[in-house]
Amino acid sequence: MNEEQRSALLNSSSLFPPPPGVKFSYGTSGFRADASLLESTVFRVGILAALRSIHTRSVIGLMITASHNRLSDNGIKVADPSGGMLAQNWEPFADAIANAPDPNSLVQLVYDFIKRVNIRLDEGFSAEVFLGRDTRPSGISLLEAAKQAKLGIISIIGSTFTDMGIVTTPQLHWMVRSRNKGGEASEQSYYNQLSTSFRCLLDYCPGEGCGNVDDELIVDAADGVGGEKLETLKSKLSLNVQVRNRGAGVLNDGVGADYVQKEKLVPRGFGPPDAGKRCASLDGDADRLVYFSVSSDGNAVDLVDGDKILSLFSVFLKEQLDVLAEEEEGGVVSFGVVQTAYANGASTEYLRRAGLRVACTPTGVKYLHEKAAEYDVGIYFEANGHGTVLFSDGFLSRLDSSSNAEIGGSEKKHGAAMRLRAVNGIMNQAVGDALSGVLLVEAVLLYKGWSIHQWSERLYRDLPSRQLKVIVHDRSVIETADAETRVVKPAGLQEAIDGEVAKHSPDGRCFVRPSGTEDVVRVYAEGSTRESADDLARSVASIVDRYLCS
Numbered sequence: 220m221n222e223e224q225r226s227a228l229l230n231s232s233s234l235f236p237p238p239p240g241v242k243f244s245y246g247t248s249g250f251r252a253d254a255s256l257l258e259s260t261v262f263r264v265g266i267l268a269a270l271r272s273i274h275t276r277s278v279i280g281l282m283i284t285a286s287h288n289r290l291s292d293n294g295i296k297v298a299d300p301s302g303g304m305l306a307q308n309w310e311p312f313a314d315a316i317a318n319a320p321d322p323n324s325l326v327q328l329v330y331d332f333i334k335r336v337n338i339r340l341d342e343g344f345s346a347e348v349f350l351g352r353d354t355r356p357s358g359i360s361l362l363e364a365a366k367q368a369k370l371g372i373i374s375i376i377g378s379t380f381t382d383m384g385i386v387t388t389p390q391l392h393w394m395v396r397s398r399n400k401g402g403e404a405s406e407q408s409y410y411n412q413l414s415t416s417f418r419c420l421l422d423y424c425p426g427e428g429c430g431n432v433d434d435e436l437i438v439d440a441a442d443g444v445g446g447e448k449l450e451t452l453k454s455k456l457s458l459n460v461q462v463r464n465r466g467a468g469v470l471n472d473g474v475g476a477d478y479v480q481k482e483k484l485v486p487r488g489f490g491p492p493d494a495g496k497r498c499a500s501l502d503g504d505a506d507r508l509v510y511f512s513v514s515s516d517g518n519a520v521d522l523v524d525g526d527k528i529l530s531l532f533s534v535f536l537k538e539q540l541d542v543l544a545e546e547e548e549g550g551v552v553s554f555g556v557v558q559t560a561y562a563n564g565a566s567t568e569y570l571r572r573a574g575l576r577v578a579c580t581p582t583g584v585k586y587l588h589e590k591a592a593e594y595d596v597g598i599y600f601e602a603n604g605h606g607t608v609l610f611s612d613g614f615l616s617r618l619d620s621s622s623n624a625e626i627g628g629s630e631k632k633h634g635a636a637m638r639l640r641a642v643n644g645i646m647n648q649a650v651g652d653a654l655s656g657v658l659l660v661e662a663v664l665l666y667k668g669w670s671i672h673q674w675s676e677r678l679y680r681d682l683p684s685r686q687l688k689v690i691v692h693d694r695s696v697i698e699t700a701d702a703e704t705r706v707v708k709p710a711g712l713q714e715a716i717d718g719e720v721a722k723h724s725p726d727g728r729c730f731v732r733p734s735g736t737e738d739v740v741r742v743y744a745e746g747s748t749r750e751s752a753d754d755l756a757r758s759v760a761s762i763v764d765r766y767l768c769s
């Protein structure tokens with residue numbers, strides 16, 4: 220970096236001083252905070268994105284969203300060249316620059332990082348960054364801060380920042396992936412791929428299953444970005460979907476996947492007239508999906524969460540893979556299922572009994588995605604409804620030959636291969652995507668001829684569970700191990716939790732972990748009865764409160 224470049228970066232950095240006394244951390248899914256605190260962070264992450272683009276010689280994505288958080292929050296996260304989350308070994312640099320106290324130290328950190336990682340700025344490659352935002356009004360000024368990063372960095376490396384507008388988080392990830400694979404990066408191409416693949420899957424749906432095609436699905440879009448996008452997708456398909464909470468109400472306020480899954484309550488805009496119907500909730504940026512039905516009095520939900528979506532998809536995928544295996548000469552296909560500690564114990568038991576390999580990672584799609592990518596076919600879902608199905612390149616090539624009826628193989632095998640190819644086209648290969656999820660759930664229910672009630676009841680019955688959160692001053696004082704199932708710091712807390720769990724033996728299970736998106740510690744408890752799960756969660760929450768808040 221020469222003097223002129225250094226002073227250009229200093230000048231632009233001085234326009235975005237960091238708020239005093241705030242410590243930022245690149246958490247489960249990027250930086251999140253009250254939107255008023257984030258301009259400097261977004262500006263700085265813009266610099267990181269440009270450097271990452273140069274380093275990888277690829278397009279990088281920047282998404283401005285706080286997903287399920289309240290309206291007044293916002294956040295920023297980076298999509299890597301694969302469309303997945305930022306490489307974890309760049310997160311410490313993100314933390315360091317977000318917390319640099321002044322422009323001089325920021326520029327020094329950037330300079331040192333360029334040298335240490337050996338980012339070649341002199342080879343004529345100019346950075347390319349795609350920007351997207353959700354519907355939060357604060358996203359407008361934050362997007363401008365990201366664009367200013369371009370001005371700061373342009374004198375050093377040259378860069379193009381392309382504004383993709385208001386998009387769902389998964390759409391931005393999809394566009395980054397698509398462009399880096401030589402494809403189109405537009406919403407239109409996203410809709411085309413999903414709708415074509417969905418139609419193909421229906422074409423290969425056996426006759427007796429496809430009975431429910433006219434049943435209406437009612438979707439709660441959390442008053443976020445997903446409502447309008449689902450309307451667009453729906454217009455390309457013969458799907459009977461009614462979209463509610465499309466943006467007129469307050470984002471994520473008594474609506475959305477996080478609310479329905481964690482509180483197990485009926486979202487705003489739903490009530491007794493919807494009793495028994497097939498309903499679904501997206502979250503604010505449409506990367507999570509849960510299904511539910513409303514009880515006859517309109518006061519309770521029968522939740523069909525991410526674990527049940529995972530189980531439905533796993534059963535369907537296994538059926539197709541088993542057909543291929545019957546006739547396959549080309550070796551065994553590895554199929555793996557990935558969950559977190561939040562997975563309902565009954566779901567893990569069910570999947571294992573079905574002969575599936577189940578792995579457990581810490582919370583956060585960045586961990587689950589990485590694990591699922593180790594298999595030929597990998598599926599991951601968090602209980603909160605965030606997940607997808609991944610296919611390895613090698614397996615996709617094998618599918619190409621299996622689906623080619625011309626070169627032999629039975630019709631059955633051809634059908635299974637075509638279905639799997641269609642799943643690959645529907646399911647976002649970059650990140651969990653609620654719109655993809657809706658399409659695949661609808662197609663698989665049609666294929667099986669199942670209602671939402673049959674889906675909810677036939678696989679397994681959830682163990683009663685309860686989630687609580689404890690508001691803490693500093694969530695970083697709590698550290699966990701073993702995929703977040705045990706607390707290692709502060710000393711004594713795990714023993715205290717174990718003492719409570721022992722009172723709910725043999726089915727009691729409980730863990731606590733610091734949230735990566737809010738200033739809270741989350742408590743998850745399971746028990747043989749609702750009372751036991753509630754009681755365990757409450758007593759552990761008060762232990763956490765005693766340890767961390769007093």
Ligand code: G16
Nearest residue numbers: 247248286287583584734735736737
């Ligand atoms: C983000 C991640 C999810 C994760 C969730 C957990 O979701 O993308 O993988 O499950 O955070 O949040 P916490 O750490 O607060 O429990 P989202 O939908 O908010 O982007």
